[in-house]
Amino acid sequence: MNTLLRGRDLITLADWSVGEIRTVLEVAFDMKRRYALGQYEDLLKHKTLFMLFFEQSTRTRNSLEGGMTQLGGHAHDLTPDKMQITHGESPKDTAKVLSRMGDAISIRNCFYDLGNAYLEEIAEHAEVPVISMQDDLYHPLQGLADLMTIQEHFGADLKGLKVAVSWAYATTHAKPLSVPVTQALLFPRFGLDVVVANPPEFPLQDSMLARARKLADAGGGSVSVVDSMDDAIAGADIVIPKNWGGFAHFDDFVDDEDHARVMKENLEKHKDWICTTERFAAANKGAKIMHALPADRGNEITDELLDSEHSIIYDEAENRLHTSKSLLSLLMGGRP
Ligand code: CP
Numbered sequence: 001m002n003t004l005l006r007g008r009d010l011i012t013l014a015d016w017s018v019g020e021i022r023t024v025l026e027v028a029f030d031m032k033r034r035y036a037l038g039q040y041e042d043l044l045k046h047k048t049l050f051m052l053f054f055e056q057s058t059r060t061r062n063s064l065e066g067g068m069t070q071l072g073g074h075a076h077d078l079t080p081d082k083m084q085i086t087h088g089e090s091p092k093d094t095a096k097v098l099s100r101m102g103d104a105i106s107i108r109n110c111f112y113d114l115g116n117a118y119l120e121e122i123a124e125h126a127e128v129p130v131i132s133m134q135d136d137l138y139h140p141l142q143g144l145a146d147l148m149t150i151q152e153h154f155g156a157d158l159k160g161l162k163v164a165v166s167w168a169y170a171t172t173h174a175k176p177l178s179v180p181v182t183q184a185l186l187f188p189r190f191g192l193d194v195v196v197a198n199p200p201e202f203p204l205q206d207s208m209l210a211r212a213r214k215l216a217d218a219g220g221g222s223v224s225v226v227d228s229m230d231d232a233i234a235g236a237d238i239v240i241p242k243n244w245g246g247f248a249h250f251d252d253f254v255d256d257e258d259h260a261r262v263m264k265e266n267l268e269k270h271k272d273w274i275c276t277t278e279r280f281a282a283a284n285k286g287a288k289i290m291h292a293l294p295a296d297r298g299n300e301i302t303d304e305l306l307d308s309e310h311s312i313i314y315d316e317a318e319n320r321l322h323t324s325k326s327l328l329s330l331l332m333g334g335r336p
Contacts, residue, residue, distance in 0.1 A: 001026060006334035009123050009130045010327065011116070012138040014185045014215060021186075025148050028319070028326035035070075035322065042072030043329045048102035049075045051133065052083070054109040059293060060133045060141060063320035064106060067328060076102070091118060095125035103332045108133035110176045129331040134178055137208075142292050143182040144323035147190065149316040150238065153288055159191035159220055162284070164232035164239045167198035168300035169273045174245030174263060179292045180204060183240065184212040188221025196225045197232035199273065201266040202244060229273055236283045240290045241275035241301045275301040280310065288312045 002023045013021055034041070049068050053061065061077065068075035080086050085094060098105050105126055109115035115135035123130040132140055154161060165180050180196065181204055187194050194212070196204060204225075212223045226232055233239055245263065280289070289301070289311040297303050306313065 003335055005330040006332075007129060008331055009126075010140050010331070011119055011123060011130065011132045011135075012185070013140045013143050013182065014138075014211060018189055018219065021144070021147070021189075024144055024323060024326050024330060025151065027330060028144070028148050028322040031325045031329075032319070032322040040070050040072075043333045044068065044071040044073035044103075047071075047073040047104075047332050049073065049328065049332070050078060050098050050102050050105045051075050052078045052080070052085075052105065052107045052109075053133070054080060054107075054111065054115070055134075057108060057133070059317055059320045060108060063141075063324045064133070064328070067321055067325040071325060071329060071333075073103075073328075073332075091121040092125045095122045095130075096127075099125075099127040102128065104129045104131060104328070106131040106133045108135070110134055110136050110178065112136050131327070131331070134176065136176055137178055137181060138185075139176075139178040139182045139292070141320065141324055141327070142179055143186045144327065145316055145319040146183060146290065146292070147186060148319045148323050149290065149312060150187075150192075152315065152319070153312055154237065157191070158187075160193065161191070161237040162193045162195060162235055163187055164229075164236040164241075164283075165194055165196050166229045166232045166239070166241045166275070167202050167270075167273060168229070168241040168243050168275060168296075169267065169271050170243030170296035170299045171267075172243075172294070172296045172299075175243050177204060177208075177244045179242060180240075180244055181208045181212075184209065184223050185215060188212065188216030188223055189219030190221065191219060192221045194221065194223045195232045195236070196223065197227065197229050198225070198244075199266075199270045200227065201269070204244075229275065230279060230282065233275075233279055234282045236287055238288050238290055239275065239280060239283055241273075242291060243296060243300055271299075274299060275305060277302065277305050277308070280305055290316050293317055
């Protein structure tokens with residue numbers, strides 16, 4: 001256990017050691033046990049978390065806000081239009097001013113090619129911890145909750161478990177690459193074998209896969225890529241069917257309109273990438289369905305499967321609360 005996390009930033013878990021991540025999980029399990037008993041401790045009394053959302057959120061917003069309340073502090077829910085960001089205030093000035101008034105800054109900015117850069121610029125100038133609530137590259141808070149949920153259902157030793165991270169059809173919105181990228185970067189460090197499945201038009205970034213393979217070597221897991229949902233599901237212990245956009249090809253397009261048109265054409269070619277009970281039957285006995293949510297029911301996955309005994313999506317969502325409380329306590333509070 002690492003007892004020196006106070007003051008750290010979390011932009012990507014790939015920059016954190018396995019020992020540091022294990023610390024967050026150990027404290028999260030303790031937080032969950034106490035939550036079940038109705039025990040609350042004012043670990044962050046009088047402390048403020050600024051939450052700046054450039055996009056919508058249900059789980060991230062409410063796990064952090066609920067978590068701060070349970071820890072005796074306050075989470076301030078902000079959007080660019082509530083601040084001077086809409087009028088062009090710089091990341092530096094935003095970071096400096098918020099650092100003078102509160103104890104941590106969390107940001108969700110998923111704009112392609114801009115989000116992570118914005119977070120990094122805030123982190124460069126902030127004098128308090130900066131926490132990613134998701135950007136165009138990473139979603140560390142989701143990664144922590146996913147890993148906690150997997151440990152809860154499969155035990156602490158995850159070596160040799162196979163996870164199918166499969167692209168799936170969706171009509172709701174083009175979801176960022178940050179969830180599957182985070183899973184590919186994170187899970188193999190804990191011994192899991194990740195199989196990514198996607199149609200040719202929707203790859204994860206080569207650079208991210210290369211980094212994931214490098215990190216996997218040290219952790220004993222692996223990362224591979226296939227072009228069929230069925231191949232990924234065969235023999236899997238965990239199946240994660242989820243849409244992501246084809247942002248890796250974004251730069252090939254003349255403008256946003258052209259990109260949207262081609263994306264839609266590509267998407268419509270792959271309506272059959274839906275996870276069904278019949279497909280899931282090829283997974284291992286005792287296999288589980290996970291999904292970061294929101295799910296596009298009837299497109300990414302059938303209601304029958306998502307609502308079945310195999311699904312652990314609500315444990316996964318609840319664990320956003322416990323992992324976030326753990327992280328906030330360690331970064332904003334912790335050992336004086
Ligand atoms: N999984 C996730 O981040 O959910 P929200 O977008 O609702 O926060």
